[in-house]
Amino acid sequence: MSTLNYSKTRQxxxxxxxxxxxxxxxxxxxxxITGIGLVVYLYLHLGVLSMLIQGQSAWDAFVGLxxxxxxxxxxxxLLAGILIHGLNGLRLAVTGFGFxxxxxxxxxxxxxxxxxxxxxxxxxxxxxx
Amino acid sequence: MLTVPVEIFRFKPGQAQRYDTFTVEIAETAHVIDVIDxxxxxxxxxxTFRRACHHSSCxxxxxxxxxxxxxxCIVRLTxxxxxxxxxxxxxxxxxxxxxxxxxxxxxxxERMSAASMTITCEAxxxxxxxxxxxAVAGVLPKTVELPDNLSRFNRFEQCIECGICMSACPTMxxxxxxxGPAGLAAIYQARHKTDDPTRVKHxxxxxxxxHGVWRCHSAFECTEACPQAVDPASKIMxxxxxxxxxxxxxxxxxxx
Numbered sequence: 208m209s210t211l212n213y214s215k216t217r218q219x220x221x222x223x224x225x226x227x228x229x230x231x232x233x234x235x236x237x238x239x240i241t242g243i244g245l246v247v248y249l250y251l252h253l254g255v256l257s258m259l260i261q262g263q264s265a266w267d268a269f270v271g272l273x274x275x276x277x278x279x280x281x282x283x284x285l286l287a288g289i290l291i292h293g294l295n296g297l298r299l300a301v302t303g304f305g306f307x308x309x310x311x312x313x314x315x316x317x318x319x320x321x322x323x324x325x326x327x328x329x330x331x332x333x334x335x336x
Numbered sequence: 337m338l339t340v341p342v343e344i345f346r347f348k349p350g351q352a353q354r355y356d357t358f359t360v361e362i363a364e365t366a367h368v369i370d371v372i373d374x375x376x377x378x379x380x381x382x383x384t385f386r387r388a389c390h391h392s393s394c395x396x397x398x399x400x401x402x403x404x405x406x407x408x409c410i411v412r413l414t415x416x417x418x419x420x421x422x423x424x425x426x427x428x429x430x431x432x433x434x435x436x437x438x439x440x441x442x443x444x445x446e447r448m449s450a451a452s453m454t455i456t457c458e459a460x461x462x463x464x465x466x467x468x469x470x471a472v473a474g475v476l477p478k479t480v481e482l483p484d485n486l487s488r489f490n491r492f493e494q495c496i497e498c499g500i501c502m503s504a505c506p507t508m509x510x511x512x513x514x515x516g517p518a519g520l521a522a523i524y525q526a527r528h529k530t531d532d533p534t535r536v537k538h539x540x541x542x543x544x545x546x547h548g549v550w551r552c553h554s555a556f557e558c559t560e561a562c563p564q565a566v567d568p569a570s571k572i573m574x575x576x577x578x579x580x581x582x583x584x585x586x587x588x589x590x591x592x
Contacts (some may be wrong), residue, residue: 209349210432210440218509219431231556235506293583305577309571313558321547325345 230246230312248285274336283330290322319330338364341422342371342412342500344383347433356380357422363493368408368416369397371525372425372437385437395498400426401439405500405561428503430512444499444518449527451519452544494564495521501558501568513547517558517568520549524571544574550576 223236258265272278298314301307307314340360347353360371369387376383387397392410399408401416402424417423431439455479501517502508507517515523519541527539543549552572559569585591 209351210434211347212432215510217431221509222506228555228557229555231558231560232522234559235553235555253524295508302573303576304580305573306569308556308573309567311554312568 234298234315237291238295238299240290241295244288245292248288276334279333279336282333286329286333287322287326290326291319293313294318313324315334326333337359338373338417342375342377342567343422343424344372344436345424345426345438346383348382348435353425353433360422360582362413366413367401368401368406368411368413368423368425371423372397383437383567384435388472393496395496395500396496398428398500398503400424400428405429405503407498407500407512407563410563428499430503430508431499439499441499444502444516445497447515448497448522451515451522462590466534485576493574495566496564498563500561500563501566504557504561506555506557507551507553511547511551514551515542515545515548517552517572518566520552520575521568521571524575527575540575540579544579549579 222239224238255269257316265283295315295318298311298318301314302311338361340362341357343355343357343362345353346356357377358377360374362371362374369390372385372387372547374381376385385397385399387409388394389396390409392407395407397407397409398405400406401408401411403426405428406416408425413423425437427433427437427439431441431444434440486553495518499518505514505517508514518544523539523543527536527543549572552569554573555567556569559567562568
């Protein structure tokens with residue numbers, strides 16, 4: 208029987224399709240987006256650290272650049288990714304073993320509000336640097 | 337009467353997929369299945385779809401309405417139509433499309449059988465219902481003494497095998513061997529109906545496999561989409577807890 212099947216790429220895109228979906232799916236998609244972002248950041252971070260090989264002047268030049276508002280904004284975005292991924296990871300660890308699975312939406316809301324508060328406080332500190 | 341635009345996914349073997357738009361004259365009290373029926377009866381008899389009971393018992397008519405998995409037989413037209421844009425009706429995801437809204441469900445049913453799905457609840461056979469216990473309204477029994485262990489069974493036995501949870505699950509999209517929410521909930525149910533160690537080992541072995549409970553990534557969409565309140569996600573998490581506890585006990589040399 209000839210049937211319509213979609214490609215793996217198109218199917219994988221569904222991980223990020225939150226249209227008409229509920230909080231659990233938003234958390235699922237956010238965890239994947241932030242996870243990919245944090246892996247990319249890890250390699251960027253290692254690349255930046257490798258500047259130390261070029262001596263103090265190269266490092267000092269980068270640090271000067273890193274204090275610009277643009278880079279500080281990137282730091283805030285990085286922190287947002289860490290908070291979303293980490294706090295959502297806590298929720299998954301709890302619900303994933305059968306504890307409070309029925310309260311997963313409430314947990315997501317509480318943790319994301321907590322993360323938002325931490326992020327605002329941290330952003331204010333970051334821009335005071 | 338309402339004049340409702342409806343956009344329906346079309347596919348026939350050997351042809352490119354497309355969406356056809358129809359304008360349907362239909363009563364305000366209609367359900368979405370009536371809209372599909374009207375399109376078939378008055379506009380295009382080649383439209384292929386599946387339906388049977390019209391009251392959410394058979395699960396055969398499951399489709400996506402405006403992107404969300406629903407049983408069109410219990411969704412009122414006015415609940416999904418905003419009065420302007422066409423209602424979009426598409427087949428379930430994660431199933432091969434045979435024709436238009438019709439998907440291939442053979443593999444799904446085989447999976448459900450392998451997962452020990454039972455449709456009827458054993459406990460229903462001995463519920464103490466008699467004719468003279470019916471209430472004045474003539475519908476509901478006055479009292480029903482449920483067995484102590486019924487509560488944990490009776491939700492799942494509402495599963496009508498509609499496949500909606502399989503369509504809503506994002507993990508199913510990339511692992512077509514994943515047992516899926518319905519199958520895992522069936523395993524949970526079967527496991528809690530038996531204390532036979534051999535049977536328990538077999539069921540937990542199914543759940544613990546590469547495509548079992550650990551493949552679930554907790555989107556909880558199965559529970560959100562289920563029209564029968566089966567709550568497959570909680571069943572998956574409960575199976576995980578049992579498997580994890582068994583491993584811990586084994587690790588510390590305790591009796592499982």
